[in-house]
Amino acid sequence: MTDTATPFRWGILGVARINRSLVGPLASNGHQLLAVASRSLARAKTYADVQGIPRAYGSYEELLADPEIDAVYIPLPHSLHVEWAVKAAEAGKHVLVEKPVALEGAGVRTLQSAARTHDVVITEAFMYRHHPIVAKARELTHDGTIGRLQGVRGTFSFALDRPGDTRLDPEYGGGSLWDVGCYPVSFARTIVGVRPVSVQAAANWSPAKVDLSCFAQILFPDDVVAHVHSSFESPFKTEMEIIGSEGRLLIRRPFKPETSETIEVMTAKGTTTVTVEGPALYQGEVDDVRAAAREGRPPLVTLDESLDNIETLVAILKAARNGNTVDV
Ligand SMILES: NC(=O)c1ccc[n+]([C@@H]2O[C@H](COP(=O)([O-])OP(=O)(O)OC[C@H]3O[C@@H](n4cnc5c(N)ncnc54)[C@H](OP(=O)(O)O)[C@@H]3O)[C@@H](O)[C@H]2O)c1
DSSP: OOOOSSOEEEEEESOOTTHHHHTTGGGSTTEEEEEEEOSSHHHHHHHHHHHTOSEEESSHHHHHTOTTOOEEEEOOOGGGHHHHHHHHHHTTOEEEEOSSSOSSHHHHHHHHHHHHHHTOOEEEOOGGGGSHHHHHHHHHHHSSTTSSEEEEEEEEEOOOOOTTOGGGOGGGTOSHIIIIIHHHHHHHHHHHOSOOOEEEEEEEEOTTSOEEEEEEEEEOGGGOEEEEEEESSSOOEEEEEEEESSEEEEESSSSSOOSEEEEEEEETTEEEEEEEEOOOTTHHHHHHHHHHHHHTOOOSSOHHHHHHHHHHHHHHHHHHHHOSOEEO
């Protein structure tokens, strides 16, 4: 049993937009949000005042030096994830770092080494993985409900209309695949349950050469195929479909599931709906870091899983650039 009576004390690096989804979970259920840091002390102080966070720091280093902080949440631009996760680990903090955890396999290996050396938990903030709908979808995929698994189809798109966003900047790991495509790729791998073999892909590139839309085909062992789409240039849409020889599963909110979420099961007999109850989105990943830290067990999203995912994403980008099939 995880100790939830002793507060687990968190700090946040950066006043990011996504923080609005995390400040609640980081201060609930036995967690304490003790500090926030920003590159600007004034911004950190204002944010701390508004959110009721006791401590504000004008640099990330100062927050990491606070001995009363157990863990940090890192919502920085993509290209800064590895650097700050390593610094946090060196300071003895457990780490919940936003997706994508790294922009190349070597970065994930660096994190694996840092986690081992400093005996801390480092895990990628794929909040959807903590909802039991994922385990239920995997169960229905492999228990014969839809026959033999043939493929997975998934999409995550939204219209990105913020000029200057780091998501459009190659220096920061921009592109729709890194930002939202990482979700359907992760979901497909989680459902199939093994590392992909190879990929093919095509993309629409921005003038700065980040992908604005990406279509990928991922080949898994046993002739299982995933088709994945990500985009910054079409309206918001998320969906995962799992296709078998006897039917299919449809999940309409795979990446931001509601506490009560559904899977539609379509077979020759008709359509039924399976309802799955889960924790509030984002609470699961926050609780998992504490449980992994206090119980000395791996987090749900291990860095081995992240490594498969990141290497698949790297291969997709390479395939989209050169038009060839690329091994993962
Ligand atoms: N899991 C989810 O549901 C979800 C949703 C959205 C985003 N995300 C992820 O969360 C991360 C942050 O996304 P976001 O849209 O919230 O980011 P954002 O609003 O652009 O904020 C990023 C923060 O990083 C800090 N930063 C440090 N160096 C920076 C630099 N050179 N340029 C810009 N910012 C810098 C800034 O904080 P200070 O200036 O205060 O230091 C900034 O506020 C990304 O990895 C993204 O993929 C996850």
